[in-house]
Amino acid sequence: MNAPAASIGHESHGHHGPVLQYQPGLPLTRGKLIMWLFLSTEIMFFAALLGSYVVLRFGAAVWPKPHHVHLSEPIGAFNTFVLICSSVTVVLALEAARANKRSLAKAWMLLTLILGSLFLGVKAYEYSSKFDHGIYPWAPRGRIYERPDLYYGSAVRARLSEPAILAKIKELDGRPESELSDAEITGRRRLKQVKDMVNNPDQQAFDLAVVADQIMPLPGEGSDSHGHGGGLNDTFAWLQLPAVIPGGNMWASTYFFLTGFHAIHVIVGLIVFCILLLYELGPKTAGMIESAGLYWHFVDLVWIFLFPLLYLF
């Protein structure tokens, strides 16, 4: 029988029979092995999420363009840059720790923590700009309608007949033009037009499309980074009327699901870095830094795919 690799030694102890010899399982530390096993499960986790997104997106009849859902490409690119920088600082922290430059390692680690927090801060800003436009992952806060149809018209009518909104509109109508800005004067005229259209029993599909456009127009490619298209919802923040974004609900579900899970991973990474900062970062803790770094690079890796898929596709 051919000896399996490294299972039976070349020599034997004479009458004691062969001495079995084993190679160490894998040529890496246990911590790193466990981290890699964990990362291989993470690969499948995010592959399922990203795969679902791609399949949902290309299987949909309509999918909103990034500027339709008020996504800002420059902000996304900035966040990509921040994460890449943080990946570099982790690597530099590891190298410094291996070279026993403890304070330098700590400084790089602190910088990583700051960059990770900056990423989360920018993400929070982006989320808030979605919320401002009524884009939430689910009802009742979500105000996104798929098409300018009768259901949409009745939702606008219902919102406009709420007592609080009626009182605000009455107050707005009572103010003299000299007190109002140009945008508010135009907004007041448009609001009246919208009220007439949704209350008109003979309304046409095109009328409701006009209503949707007056409330929150689909911003063109040249709109500002917030995607404010100058609709009624932007002029009067208290109005919060339902808006039409074809395909917007599925988009919101996938966007918040993907970026939310990624953000959870970022938060976990930041907690790990906080814990690491409590230690002396020298050659003895280099293994821990390497494992944490592997995780962090993976988080960066996921964003490398998320950024073009969400912001540029």
Next chain:
Amino acid sequence: MSNSGPHESSNVTHGPKTSPGKLPEDIGSAAEDEQAHEQHGGIMQYMAVFAALCFLTTMSFLTYSPYWPWKDEPQVGWAFMMAVSCTKALLVVLFFMHVLWEANWKYVLTIPAAMMAIFLAIMLIPDIGLRNRMVSQERALHMARGSDVLLLEKASSAGEVENHEHE
């Protein structure tokens, strides 16, 4: 098998001697030593990778800029961005995650995981990707269509004309 070889020589060629079911104390440190002796290319290499990553991010952002010549054919942009993303991912995995310098165990973990990932996505196609091929009447009534986008664009351009008239 023979009795001729000296006992010590096998220890030298086969690494640390272990007994079944028990890991020797020095495996961890042996692996660390092995890494410490490897050449990772140093800080300059990391900086070069960082510069390449920044350049590639700018490249994928190029598809968004007005200088991108294939605005009418989004598929060109998608293919380009995926190529850029895969290159970036490869750079991060190879250099920052040190996979370039790892032994062959890397394939044991990464290849099955990558294959599973691809199969996972493919398995979603029949039920989710093709979900709009056959839909219920109720769903067809509520789901957005391309015609809705056209209608909104038409309403938007009509609104602009009206605004100009008011001004």
